Amino acid sequence: MPLGQRAGDKSDSRYCGVETDFDDDVPRVLSDNLSGGFDFLVAPLIDPSYRPSLSKRDVNGSSAIPFASSDLLLSPSQWSSHVVGKISSWIDLDSEDEELRMDSEFALKQEIAWASHLSLQACLLPPPRGGSCGNYARCVNQILQGINNMQLWLRVPLEKSEPMDEETSDATCNRSNGRFIDSWEWWNSFRLLCEHHSQLFVALDILSSLPSSNSLGRWFGEPVRAAIIHTDSFLTNARGFPCLSKRHQKLVTGLFNHSVQIVISGSLVHDISQGGIEGVPISNSDIHFEGTLIRHSLRPYLDYIAHLYQCMDPLPEQERFELGYRDFLQSPLQPLMDNLEAQTYETFEKDAVKYSQYQRAVCKALLDRVPDEMSSTTRMVLMVVGAGRGPLVRASLQAAEETGRKLKVYAVEKNPNAVVTLHSLIKLEGWEDMVTIISSDMRSWDAPEKADILVSELLGSFGDNELSPECLDGAQRFLKPDGISIPSSYTSFIQPVTASKLYNDVKLHRDLAHFETAYVVKLHRVARLAPSQQVFTFDHPEFSDKKSNQRYKKLRFKIPADTGSAMVHGFAGYFDATLYKDVHLGIEPTTATPNMFSWFPIFFPLRRPLCVPTGSPVEVHLWRCCSPTKVWYEWCVTEPSPLPLHNSNGRSYWVGL
Numbered sequence: 001m002p003l004g005q006r007a008g009d010k011s012d013s014r015y016c017g018v019e020t021d022f023d024d025d026v027p028r029v030l031s032d033n034l035s036g037g038f039d040f041l042v043a044p045l046i047d048p049s050y051r052p053s054l055s056k057r058d059v060n061g062s063s064a065i066p067f068a069s070s071d072l073l074l075s076p077s078q079w080s081s082h083v084v085g086k087i088s089s090w091i092d093l094d095s096e097d098e099e100l101r102m103d104s105e106f107a108l109k110q111e112i113a114w115a116s117h118l119s120l121q122a123c124l125l126p127p128p129r130g131g132s133c134g135n136y137a138r139c140v141n142q143i144l145q146g147i148n149n150m151q152l153w154l155r156v157p158l159e160k161s162e163p164m165d166e167e168t169s170d171a172t173c174n175r176s177n178g179r180f181i182d183s184w185e186w187w188n189s190f191r192l193l194c195e196h197h198s199q200l201f202v203a204l205d206i207l208s209s210l211p212s213s214n215s216l217g218r219w220f221g222e223p224v225r226a227a228i229i230h231t232d233s234f235l236t237n238a239r240g241f242p243c244l245s246k247r248h249q250k251l252v253t254g255l256f257n258h259s260v261q262i263v264i265s266g267s268l269v270h271d272i273s274q275g276g277i278e279g280v281p282i283s284n285s286d287i288h289f290e291g292t293l294i295r296h297s298l299r300p301y302l303d304y305i306a307h308l309y310q311c312m313d314p315l316p317e318q319e320r321f322e323l324g325y326r327d328f329l330q331s332p333l334q335p336l337m338d339n340l341e342a343q344t345y346e347t348f349e350k351d352a353v354k355y356s357q358y359q360r361a362v363c364k365a366l367l368d369r370v371p372d373e374m375s376s377t378t379r380m381v382l383m384v385v386g387a388g389r390g391p392l393v394r395a396s397l398q399a400a401e402e403t404g405r406k407l408k409v410y411a412v413e414k415n416p417n418a419v420v421t422l423h424s425l426i427k428l429e430g431w432e433d434m435v436t437i438i439s440s441d442m443r444s445w446d447a448p449e450k451a452d453i454l455v456s457e458l459l460g461s462f463g464d465n466e467l468s469p470e471c472l473d474g475a476q477r478f479l480k481p482d483g484i485s486i487p488s489s490y491t492s493f494i495q496p497v498t499a500s501k502l503y504n505d506v507k508l509h510r511d512l513a514h515f516e517t518a519y520v521v522k523l524h525r526v527a528r529l530a531p532s533q534q535v536f537t538f539d540h541p542e543f544s545d546k547k548s549n550q551r552y553k554k555l556r557f558k559i560p561a562d563t564g565s566a567m568v569h570g571f572a573g574y575f576d577a578t579l580y581k582d583v584h585l586g587i588e589p590t591t592a593t594p595n596m597f598s599w600f601p602i603f604f605p606l607r608r609p610l611c612v613p614t615g616s617p618v619e620v621h622l623w624r625c626c627s628p629t630k631v632w633y634e635w636c637v638t639e640p641s642p643l644p645l646h647n648s649n650g651r652s653y654w655v656g657l
């Protein structure tokens with residue numbers, strides 16, 4: 001029974017699991033837990049006292065392996081939708097004891113084979129035992145090469161003690177028996193050994209104390225599938241009911257938002273005589289036995305988790321619309337080289353916020369340029385360059401009306417199809433006296449007069465990446481020397497991110513070119529590791545003789561020390577544009593224009609994930625390179641360790657002029 005209804009949320013986080021002990025009557029255990037309100041079990045598949053080496057001594061091989069129920073007692077579809085197999089926790093693949101190690105390898109493979117036979121969607125692997133986990137990772141990696149769709153969830157305690165001063169910059173000081181533990185390091189070694197395998201996930205054990213927010217944040221870029229909350233981690237409220245600390249609540253909400261499933265583990269440790277969570281009515285799903293109400297012993301914890309789920313705000317409509325775009329890599333548009341389609345224009349035009357910002361900017365420019373006393377005698381020449389289907393023409397005319405200024409508009413557009421639409425718009429709106437349509441590339445148009453105001457929206461997710469600088473260089477010929485360009489400038493930004501899903505999606509292409517391409521993507525499962533920094537700025541108009549649109553920037557990012565070590569899979573990129581004076585629009589997360597949806601961020605991947613030890617800076621270099629026919633970016637990392645230069649000479653990714 002899902003935790004609740006949240007408009008638009010179709011993610012797995014609606015389903016809550018329960019960790020159970022070994023029981024050879026899985027159908028009954030499942031039925032009890034489903035009736036108790038849980039959606040799935042995390043259950044051992046085999047009797048924990050079983051050891052392969054002992055059974056091998058049974059020379060006849062006559063005794064059955066003590067698996068918990070078979071596929072005759074529970075159908076494969078029931079196993080698949082309701083059971084996550086819990087691999088035996090005695091397994092220790094890096095033990096010094098050879099017999100135990102050999103037994104462990106045999107048992108692990110045997111249990112996973114059984115889980116595959118049952119069509120389980122996932123198995124929970126025991127946590128690495130700290131220190132070296134080479135043999136454990138080797139065996140899991142072998143298994144990963146052979147399984148079909150099943151996921152393996154590596155159980156990892158969510159634990160990070162604060163390092164002592166002298167350990168701050170030492171990433172290898174991850175000792176389970178010493179002073180400093182950062183369990184992320186265990187996960188990191190393991191997944192590096194398994195080469196970021198896309199079926200290897202994390203299940204986090206949520207303990208009663210939580211590490212710092214920065215260190216928790218790292219996990220949102222990792223493939224976390226489940227969070228196991230032990231009943232011991234719950235606090236007790238004034239009335240004796242289980243509840244979580246504010247920080248735990250925030251974490252759980254964050255996990256829900258990232259499609260992570262909660263699993264309750266442990267036994268009832270709260271003394272609740274009344275039943276039911278405070279304020280939550282006893283539910284239909286409580287079991288009635290011979291007229292007596294039997295509640296699942298963990299029901300108060302489940303009810304509390306459901307309560308947290310139900311308290312979340314509904315997903316805003318725009319977010320719902322964009323759900324399918326989350327972490328989905330798209331090639332950036334090439335509006336200069338290609339002609340956009342009507343559908344694309346239509347999507348742009350739905351973004352009312354963008355056009356209202358433009359309208360505000362044009363209003364301010366008109367008021368600055370034409371004093372009140374001249375408003376009836378002066379007619380401003382405004383050119384919309386790259387007019388598309390006309391929304392900026394409309395915004396400009398509305399600004400003229402709002403300010404009582406007179407306007408003559410030229411709408412310049414190089415896409416002949418959009419020009420057809422423009423003509424029909426002008427006719428429909430009766431703007432023939434005010435608007436002249438020019439079907440031309442702005443870089444080659446011979447304008448009959450000069451403009452007071454040049455309005456354009458040629459911006460990509462990274463500002464200049466759709467070649468606004470090159471187009472406006474061509475267009476500023478017909479701007480008066482004291483004329484105004486809207487936008488007057490734009491700046492790009494980047495920040496390092498953990499984004500294991502994006503990394504794996506790029507890797508799927510199995511070629512270099514995809515690792516040297518920038519993507520437009522609605523970032524969701526990412527950890528933003530350090531505040532973004534400015535990269536390239538372009539100002540318009542720019543009449544200087546020496547100007548160049550080539551750029552180079554070196555940036556150093558400092559990941560907060562309490563984050564711990566982190567993995568960088570690439571850089572998230574954004575832009576902010578000043579339209580006119582204080583009117584701006586942009587997508588840089590800290591200053592993003594609210595409710596504007598025209599642009600998703602850009603993502604510059606790295607060919608090899610970059611492990612950044614605690615306290616190490618990340619030094620990145622970015623170039624904007626230009627030739628007569630194309631513009632491209634090159635990028636590389638030089639600290640903490642050098643990575644190859646990406647996209648040399650624009651060999652993999654470029655934007656055509």
Ligand SMILES: C[S@@+](CC[C@H](N)C(=O)[O-])C[C@H]1O[C@@H](n2cnc3c(N)ncnc32)[C@H](O)[C@@H]1O
Pocket residue numbers: 335336339340345348349385386387388389390391392412413414415418440441442443456457458459471
């Ligand atoms: C991002 S769209 C914006 C369209 C419209 N202004 C809007 O806001 O919906 C950019 C438009 O500029 C046009 N464009 C790009 N480069 C151009 C150029 N050099 N000359 C004329 N139009 C250009 C494209 O065809 C496209 O219609």
